[in-house]
Amino acid sequence: xxxxxxxxxxxxxxxxxxxxxxxxxxxxxxxxxxxxxxxxxxxxxxxxxxxxxxxxxxxxxxxxxxxxxxxxxxxxxxxxxxxxxxxxxxxxxxxxxxxxxxxxxxxxxxxxxxxxxxxxxxxxxxxxxxxxxxxxxxxxxxxxxxxxxxxxxxxxxxxxxxxxxxxxxxxxxxxxxxxxxxxxxxxxxxxxxxxxxxxxxxxxx
Amino acid sequence: xxxxxxxxxxxxxxxxxxxxxxxxxxxxxxxxxxxxxxxxxxxxxxxxxxxxxxxxxxxxxxxxxxxxxxxxxxxxxxxxxxxxxxxxxxxxxxxxxxxxxxxxxxxxxxxxxxxxxxxxxxxxxxxxxxxxxxxxxxxxxxxxxxxxxxxxxxxxxxxxxxxxxxxxxxxxxxxxxxxxxxxxxxxxxxxxxxxxxxxxxxxxxxxxxxxxxxxxxxxxxxxxxxxxxxxxxxxxxxxxxxxxxxxxxxxxxxxxxxxxxxxxxxxxxxxxxxxxxxxxxxxxxxxxxxxxxxxxxxxxxxxxxxxxxxxxxxxxxxxxxxxxxxxxxxxxxxxxxxxxxxxxxxxxxxxxxxxxxxxxxxxxxxxxxxxxxxxxxxxxxxxxxxxxxxxxxxxxxxxxxxxxxxxxxxxxxxxxxxxxxxxxxxxxxxxx
Numbered sequence: 001x002x003x004x005x006x007x008x009x010x011x012x013x014x015x016x017x018x019x020x021x022x023x024x025x026x027x028x029x030x031x032x033x034x035x036x037x038x039x040x041x042x043x044x045x046x047x048x049x050x051x052x053x054x055x056x057x058x059x060x061x062x063x064x065x066x067x068x069x070x071x072x073x074x075x076x077x078x079x080x081x082x083x084x085x086x087x088x089x090x091x092x093x094x095x096x097x098x099x100x101x102x103x104x105x106x107x108x109x110x111x112x113x114x115x116x117x118x119x120x121x122x123x124x125x126x127x128x129x130x131x132x133x134x135x136x137x138x139x140x141x142x143x144x145x146x147x148x149x150x151x152x153x154x155x156x157x158x159x160x161x162x163x164x165x166x167x168x169x170x171x172x173x174x175x176x177x178x179x180x181x182x183x184x185x186x187x188x189x190x191x192x193x194x195x196x197x198x199x200x201x202x203x204x205x
Numbered sequence: 206x207x208x209x210x211x212x213x214x215x216x217x218x219x220x221x222x223x224x225x226x227x228x229x230x231x232x233x234x235x236x237x238x239x240x241x242x243x244x245x246x247x248x249x250x251x252x253x254x255x256x257x258x259x260x261x262x263x264x265x266x267x268x269x270x271x272x273x274x275x276x277x278x279x280x281x282x283x284x285x286x287x288x289x290x291x292x293x294x295x296x297x298x299x300x301x302x303x304x305x306x307x308x309x310x311x312x313x314x315x316x317x318x319x320x321x322x323x324x325x326x327x328x329x330x331x332x333x334x335x336x337x338x339x340x341x342x343x344x345x346x347x348x349x350x351x352x353x354x355x356x357x358x359x360x361x362x363x364x365x366x367x368x369x370x371x372x373x374x375x376x377x378x379x380x381x382x383x384x385x386x387x388x389x390x391x392x393x394x395x396x397x398x399x400x401x402x403x404x405x406x407x408x409x410x411x412x413x414x415x416x417x418x419x420x421x422x423x424x425x426x427x428x429x430x431x432x433x434x435x436x437x438x439x440x441x442x443x444x445x446x447x448x449x450x451x452x453x454x455x456x457x458x459x460x461x462x463x464x465x466x467x468x469x470x471x472x473x474x475x476x477x478x479x480x481x482x483x484x485x486x487x488x489x490x491x492x493x494x495x496x497x498x499x500x501x502x503x504x505x506x507x508x509x510x511x512x513x514x515x516x517x518x519x520x521x522x523x524x525x526x527x528x529x530x531x532x533x534x535x536x537x538x539x540x541x542x543x544x545x546x547x548x549x550x551x552x553x554x555x556x557x558x559x560x561x562x563x564x565x566x567x568x569x570x571x572x573x574x575x576x577x578x579x580x581x582x583x584x585x586x587x588x589x590x591x592x593x594x595x596x597x598x599x600x601x602x603x604x605x606x607x608x609x610x611x612x613x614x615x616x617x618x619x620x621x622x623x624x625x626x627x628x629x630x631x632x633x634x635x636x637x
Contacts, residue, residue: 023331023570053461054573055599059586062594073571073582073599077458077472080479084571106461109607117295132288132636142296149300 002026004048004083012038017088027084035087036098042074042083043103050074050083053100056110058118060091060145070097070120089120099125117143136165253281256618260289264367264622267632269606271621278617283610287603290636298596302562303329303403306596311397313598314634316359317352317577318398319388326401327482328572328583332565335404335537340528344410346483346521347418348400349574350514351388354425355381356577356629357507357514361432364504364626368445373432380428383421390414403563404538405531415522422519429512436504446501450612450624453498460608463601464579465506466628470498476575488517500627507629537563562591578602578629598637602630 005019005028015038017029030038042050054073067088074083089095099122100107111122112131119141122128129135133142138161139152151158259270268289274282294313298306310321323345330337337345362377385395391410392398400407436442452460457470467474475492477485493509495502531538539558540551565587573582582599605628613621 022568023334025569025571027569052458054580055571055582055584055597057584057595057597059569059595061586062588071584071597073584077474082480082571104461105456105459105611106604106607109603110461113603130288132291134288142293147296149296 002028002081002083004028004042004050004081007045007048008038008042011041025082025084027086029086029088032087032089032097035085036100036103039072039074039085039100039103042085049076049078050081052077053104053106053110054082056100056107056114058114058120058143060118060143062145064091064145067091068095068118068120070114072100095119096121096123098123099128101125117141119144258621260286265625266363266630267635269625269630269632269635271609271625273618273621275618278619280613280616280618280621283613283621285606285609287606287632288636290632292633292637294637295596295598298593300592302591303565303593304563306593307401308397308399310598311399312633313600313637314356314576314578314581314602314631315396316631317356318396319348319400320352320356320574320576321581322399322401323349323483324572324574324576324581324583326403327574328570328585329403329565331570331572332568332585332587333403333537333563334566335532335534337405337532338529339526340409341405341530342483343521343525344406344530345401346485346488347518347525349483350517350521351384351418353514353577354511354518355384357511358384360507360577360626360629361504364623365436365442367622367626369441370436370439373436376428376432380425387414387417387421390417402531402538404534405529409530415525418518419522422515422522425515426512429508429515433508437508442504443501445620445623446504446627447499448497449500449616449620450627451497451499452608452612456611457498457608460611461604462579462608463604464575464577465493465503465510466579466605466608468493469495469502469506471496476573476580480573482572482574488520490514490517500623503627503629564589564591565593573599576601578631578634579605598634600634600637602628603635603637606630606635 001019001021005016005026008028008030009016009019012030012034015031015034017031019026019028021027042048052075054075055071056073057071059069059071068091070087070089072085074085075081087097089097095118097120099111101111101122102124108125108127109131111125112128114120115122115125115128116130116133130137140147142151153161254275256273256275257270258273259265260268265271270286270289272284272286273280292312294309298309301309307322307325310325311318314321326345358377358381362374362381365371365373365377388398389395391414392400392407452462452470454471457467457472462470463474471494473492473494476482477490478492490513493506493513495506535551535554536558539545540548540555544551545555546552565585567587567589569584569586571582571584573580575581579601580599581601582597584595584597584599585593586595588594609625609628613624616624
């Protein structure tokens with residue numbers, strides 16, 4: 001097993017959960033509260049040097065009793081060593097974990113995708129929006145096990161929503177504030193935007 | 206950033222050494238009164254413009270949409286919008302047997318389907334603890350390096366069109382066509398190859414494949430040197446790519462870039478050398494590393510990687526051993542049809558595989574391979590059934606694209622096109 005697990009446990013004590021090996025890859029579980037500190041330590045300690053974030057994703061098991069896992073693949077480019085760090089979250093509880101964007105800019109879109117697909121909130125992320133699904137997507141989080149393969153809404157409902165979507169949904173408020181485009185919008189559109197009603201059907205109330 | 210001197214006059218007779226045209230184009234005589242222009246309108250200064258590029262725009266290389274804030278012609282901010290090609294492959298994979306996922310991998314990075322097939326098969330084999338045969342190993346190396354060449358050829362052709370050079374596009378696509386013919390000979394498909402299976406290959410190579418590939422490896426370097434001659438010291442090419450979209454080694458690492466994007470910034474990390482799979486450590490090839498991390502260095506890295514791939518292909522053809530392509534494990538590999546029809550035991554194995562699929566033990570495996578776009582990671586989690594709990598693709602072009610706003614901001618709008626082209630994205634993989 002990767003000796004980093006013992007070094008982590010010596011530094012952070014009981015915040016480091018079990019370490020195990022699967023198919024030759026070392027996995028270490030870290031408590032949610034310690035994640036950011038442990039990641040910064042892994043990156044900045046010279047003997048560890050995990051300077052490269054390979055991937056951020058999440059796993060939900062078919063067994064409903066098992067916790068949801070946020071998975072970080074780390075790599076030390078200089079030492080050619082890999083480590084998989086996991087954080088366990090209760091799927092019925094608070095799905096929040098600290099963002100590692102302050103450490104690795106590369107986590108930006110990876111965390112957005114994990115949020116988009118699993119509904120996990122990354123605290124401290126600079127711009128946590130949906131990335132692959134559109135911003136007004138209302139069916140939930142597609143990679144959760146309780147999400148049906150074909151989506152929650154019927155095909156007819158999906159088509160109806162797509163055809164009825166407001167054109168202002170194609171730009172975010174932030175984008176519309178550029179170039180004073182916002183001032184040129186019709187008054188009713190501005191009012192809807194102000195109320196945060198982007199993308200809703202006009203006659204759905 | 207250090208200064209580079211490029212011998213421009215050798216390549217483009219119309220330009221002087223600084224890239225300035227020697228003759229005034231189209232014979233227009235300079236007008237002495239031309240400097241008498243009206244002063245710029247003061248009320249236009251400082252007003253930012255919002256423009257929308259894509260999703261239907263040839264220079265975005267797919268259905269990528271960029272909302273760009275401009276100050277004059279300078280890019281202030283880029284906000285990318287993705288997901289127009291999202292197909293839910295990872296969700297679909299949770300409902301499929303391992304071998305049924307392989308056709309899905311074709312459709313992620315559809316410019317290098319064979320390499321994606323290999324990446325998935327390696328991860329599934331690591332999960333199940335399968336050792337593949339020597340012939341299969343070499344055939345997979347051939348598949349990966351053929352993919353690298355066609356993917357880089359498409360990149361080179363489309364990027365040169367974006368930057369105004371049409372001829373290299375034709376040369377590059379001709380070479381790609383020759384590899385496509387070889388792929389078609391091997392798998393029956395040009396694009397949706399599905400060439401691997403868990404534990405082996407879909408088919409062995411046909412009889413005249415080796416001679417066809419050998420002929421390709423002998424003639425391909427000539428095209429590469431022609432492209433090199435027409436682009437590398439071309440004043441327009443150099444002027445539009447050097448110093449554009451540069452990232453330092455530390456920035457590239459921090460943005461999790463991989464593949465040619467990472468190496469162009471001077472980080473010598475290649476999965477084939479540093480975390481070898483398929484016996485890549487036994488092949489003689491160089492890891493191409495850039496210095497400045499700009500669009501020009503990414504071009505040089507990809508061009509040189511093509512000749513290194515060609516070297517690997519030549520070595521693979523020499524060492525290609527005889528023997529079976531599939532492991533001798535009836536639980537993983539389907540028996541030949543004739544045995545399945547005549548032998549009771551073979552028929553039971555056939556039935557169980559088709560109906561139940563290949564079961565993987567409880568566990569998880571991550572395999573990263575060096576795809577043309579960067580590190581393609583496949584992360585599989587199994588709960589002991591024939592379908593994965595989680596199939597995660599680490600998409601190299603998605604992560605490389607995430608650095609686009611950082612690279613483009615502060616450059617001109619026309620440079621944004623060059624920078625976006627240099628990332629080498631394929632939206633099938635970005636959106637998955």
